[in-house]
Amino acid sequence: xxxxxxxxxxxxxxxxxxxxxxxxxxxxxxxxxxxxxxxxxxxxxxxxxxxxxxxxxxxxxxxxxxxxxxxxxxxxxxxxxxxxxxxxxxxxxxxxxxxxxxxxxxxxxxxxxxxxxxxxxxxxxxxxxxxxxxxxxxxxxxxxxxxxxxxxxxxxxxxxxxxxxxxxxxxxxxxxxxxxxxxxxxxxxxxxxxxxxxxxxxxxxxxxxxxxxxxxxxxxxxxxxxxxxxxxxxxxxxxxxxxxxxxxxxxxxxxxxxxxxxxxxxxxxxxxxxxxxxxxxxxxxxxxxxxxxxxxxxxxxxxxxxxxxxxxxxxxxxxxxxxxxxxxxxxxxxxxxxxxxxxxxxxxxxxxxxxxxxxxxxx
Amino acid sequence: xxxxxxxxxxxxxxxxxxxxxxxxxxxxxxxxxxxxxxxxxxxxxxxxxxxxxxxxxxxxxxxxxxxxxxxxxxxxxxxxxxxxxxxxxxxxxxxxxxxxxxxxxxxxxxxxxxxxxxxxxxxxxxxxxxxxxxxxxxxxxxxxxxxxxxxxxxxxxxxxxxxxxxxxxxxxxxxxxxxxxxxxxxxxxxxxxxxxxxxxxxxxxxxxxxxxxxxxxxxxxxxxxxxxxxxxxxxxxxxxxxxxxxxxxxxxxxxxxxxxxxxxxxxxxxxxxxxxxxxxxxxxxxxxxxxxxxxxxxxxxxxxxxxxxxxxxxxxxxxxxxxxxxxxxxxxxxxxxxxxxxxxxxxxxxxxxxxxxxxxxxxxxxxxxxxxxxxxxxxxxxxxxxxxxxxxxxxxxxxxxx
Numbered sequence: 001x002x003x004x005x006x007x008x009x010x011x012x013x014x015x016x017x018x019x020x021x022x023x024x025x026x027x028x029x030x031x032x033x034x035x036x037x038x039x040x041x042x043x044x045x046x047x048x049x050x051x052x053x054x055x056x057x058x059x060x061x062x063x064x065x066x067x068x069x070x071x072x073x074x075x076x077x078x079x080x081x082x083x084x085x086x087x088x089x090x091x092x093x094x095x096x097x098x099x100x101x102x103x104x105x106x107x108x109x110x111x112x113x114x115x116x117x118x119x120x121x122x123x124x125x126x127x128x129x130x131x132x133x134x135x136x137x138x139x140x141x142x143x144x145x146x147x148x149x150x151x152x153x154x155x156x157x158x159x160x161x162x163x164x165x166x167x168x169x170x171x172x173x174x175x176x177x178x179x180x181x182x183x184x185x186x187x188x189x190x191x192x193x194x195x196x197x198x199x200x201x202x203x204x205x206x207x208x209x210x211x212x213x214x215x216x217x218x219x220x221x222x223x224x225x226x227x228x229x230x231x232x233x234x235x236x237x238x239x240x241x242x243x244x245x246x247x248x249x250x251x252x253x254x255x256x257x258x259x260x261x262x263x264x265x266x267x268x269x270x271x272x273x274x275x276x277x278x279x280x281x282x283x284x285x286x287x288x289x290x291x292x293x294x295x296x297x298x299x300x301x302x303x304x305x306x307x308x309x310x311x312x313x314x315x316x317x318x319x320x321x322x323x324x325x326x327x328x329x330x331x332x333x334x335x336x337x338x339x340x341x342x343x344x345x346x347x348x349x350x351x352x353x354x355x356x357x358x359x360x361x362x363x
Numbered sequence: 364x365x366x367x368x369x370x371x372x373x374x375x376x377x378x379x380x381x382x383x384x385x386x387x388x389x390x391x392x393x394x395x396x397x398x399x400x401x402x403x404x405x406x407x408x409x410x411x412x413x414x415x416x417x418x419x420x421x422x423x424x425x426x427x428x429x430x431x432x433x434x435x436x437x438x439x440x441x442x443x444x445x446x447x448x449x450x451x452x453x454x455x456x457x458x459x460x461x462x463x464x465x466x467x468x469x470x471x472x473x474x475x476x477x478x479x480x481x482x483x484x485x486x487x488x489x490x491x492x493x494x495x496x497x498x499x500x501x502x503x504x505x506x507x508x509x510x511x512x513x514x515x516x517x518x519x520x521x522x523x524x525x526x527x528x529x530x531x532x533x534x535x536x537x538x539x540x541x542x543x544x545x546x547x548x549x550x551x552x553x554x555x556x557x558x559x560x561x562x563x564x565x566x567x568x569x570x571x572x573x574x575x576x577x578x579x580x581x582x583x584x585x586x587x588x589x590x591x592x593x594x595x596x597x598x599x600x601x602x603x604x605x606x607x608x609x610x611x612x613x614x615x616x617x618x619x620x621x622x623x624x625x626x627x628x629x630x631x632x633x634x635x636x637x638x639x640x641x642x643x644x645x646x647x648x649x650x651x652x653x654x655x656x657x658x659x660x661x662x663x664x665x666x667x668x669x670x671x672x673x674x675x676x677x678x679x680x681x682x683x684x685x686x687x688x689x690x691x692x693x694x695x696x697x698x699x700x701x702x703x704x705x706x707x708x709x710x711x712x713x714x715x716x717x718x719x720x721x722x723x724x725x726x727x728x729x730x731x732x733x734x735x736x737x738x739x740x741x742x743x744x745x746x747x748x749x750x751x752x753x754x755x756x757x758x759x760x761x762x763x764x765x
Contacts, residue, residue, distance in 0.1 A: 326497030
């Protein structure tokens with residue numbers, strides 16, 4: 001690996017980490033407050049101020065961070081100290097590294113150097129995502145077990161059962177998509193969506209609905225938040241967590257939202273592609289700026305479009321969260337195994353028939 | 364945990380012990396008022412022991428130290444989500460003991476305030492149930508509706524939560540100017556909020572799954588355990604004190620008693636939702652028909668007259684003095700008067716020895732018998748089912764523990 005590639009990779013990793021932890025995690029905390037406030041006829045958080053400037057409540061994320069850093073890190077008596085400390089780390093890391101294979105732009109040639117806007121262009125990108133997201137289960141289960149609290153234990157058990165079940169269903173929902181694009185590489189899948197009529201959502205919208213349901217269930221948010229159901233299990237697996245460890249679970253949840261949105265964008269919404277315009281046409285539109293600058297502009301537009309779609313899907317997830325009540329734990333299981341799993345198998349069959357008969361032309 | 368309630372065979376067979384877990388008193392769903400000692404097998408409730416009394420204030424004993432009129436603020440704190448209904452129940456019981464009847468206008472005012480309080484109670488209950496099932500948005504909608512109802516009540520008596528509005532032989536003040544327009548506009552908003560809430564939950568599959576077939580009780584069991592109110596009506600028994608033993612002017616009003624079929628949580632929810640509409644109907648009818656005239660009994664022995672009368676009439680002066688110092692001298696005897704509270708039949712059993720203070724003031728709290736039936740209802744179902752069931756039984760700590 002040359003110096004240029006190394007710098008490129010480090011910049012991309014920095015960009016993704018900055019985007020998720022630095023930007024989206026605190027922004028989502030704010031959006032969650034403000035969007036719920038709008039949906040509920042409230043004003044929402046607007047009191048934290050800096051010399052009188054409240055910046056429409058944005059400073060609350062900062063205030064939260066400062067408060068939580070200075071909070072006592074409490075480990076209950078009888079808890080497994082090492083695992084109790086390790087659990088939030090195990091929970092947060094998979095959600096971050098799953099983003100490595102999600103392309104947030106296409107391939108661009110800038111000053112003779114080819115830039116591929118994905119951290120790791122793996123041939124088995126889709127499988128990698130599922131492999132990594134299963135790891136997140138460990139963090140939750142360990143947290144529930146190591147806390148020495150019955151509520152945490154119940155939450156951890158619920159979480160493990162739920163996450164493993166939906167892992168299976170989620171994997172099956174994208175099989176049809178993989179058959180359609182004939183690739184497991186996220187970069188390939190995005191590249192094949194340059195034509196609007198090849199977008200995943202056009203051909204595979206049932207798979208999208210199922211995938212989103214599974215993804216939200218993986219992330220344990222309402223309506224699938226049985227593992228942390230505050231009315232039943234106090235706070236479920238993170239009942240005994242305080243301070244920054246608590247925030248790490250929280251951050252993991254928000255980053256996972258971003259990852260889910262990123263996956264949906266890459267698999268179903270054409271990644272960085274602008275509808276009806278291919279990358280080449282986009283760069284061609286700015287050809288008067290010279291080949292390098294026009295590619296740079298196309299790249300920035302591509303990244304911007306990706307982030308725009310990401311935000312739209314994040315808002316969709318937030319809206320679901322603030323509209324729905326919570327499933328009961330056994331109903332979640334029933335939905336996963338008896339509804340989503342057969343439906344996704346059916347969809348695989350339909351896609352197979354469609355591809356064989358040529359009704360569903362593979363791009 | 365009582366031994367008799369344990370399902371020993373199961374544990375002997377499975378060679379395991381139940382996970383004993385304390386749910387409450389400081390648990391998000393029990394909010395400090397009650398404790399469940401649960402024996403869980405997985406998530407199935409094998410054993411439940413309900414411990415009440417965390418909000419016990421000695422209400423009944425306290426009343427014995429108060430003058431008859433001084434009990435009113437204490438009754439506010441029984442079912443504090445619908446406090447005017449308790450005021451009315453107590454006032455009617457005392458009036459029954461004395462043998463007086465309040466003027467027609469006062470009856471109408473009491474019905475209006477009572478129904479507004481019932482609405483506030485139902486808004487709180489339904490909203491909180493939605494909240495505890497994770498639907499925070501629906502909860503906020505009903506909190507807004509409740510705020511608006513409280514605004515009306517505040518315009519009448521100055522208090523929002525603990526109204527302390529009713530007195531023996533009358534009420535403390537007449538309805539303010541523009542009351543009817545105020546109520547009309549609030550009801551318009553609240554019907555909109557009701558429709559929003561209804562759209563968010565009633566046909567929501569997730570909500571239906573959580574409520575349907577959970578916490579069901581048969582009508583026979585319900586009657587046996589002493590259920591009243593929405594929980595009894597959800598079982599298909601159309602018992603409502605307002606219809607069965609009409610008090611005030613309920614026999615002249617046109618309203619319906621919603622009745623469920625299955626006695627499960629969803630029917631309890633539907634009954635309460637419909638009662639909100641019926642309460643609005645009652646208030647609107649009352650506002651249309653309300654006659655003029657006095658709001659208090661014209662007898663200084665029972666109800667304190669206006670200051671003008673006190674300073675100009677000898678008898679008023681005497682009774683003002685005597686009632687303030689010694690209390691209203693309620694004739695010796697005993698009386699029981701029940702009213703339909705937000706939760707069910709709120710009954711006041713009073714004993715007087717002719718003095719200025721009650722000798723005994725016993726309350727029949729509607730949620731106490733229902734809470735005692737909770738083990739019967741919930742044993743064998745999942746931990747998650749305890750939440751909607753407990754919400755729909757609507758244990759109000761102030762009322763249950765007194």
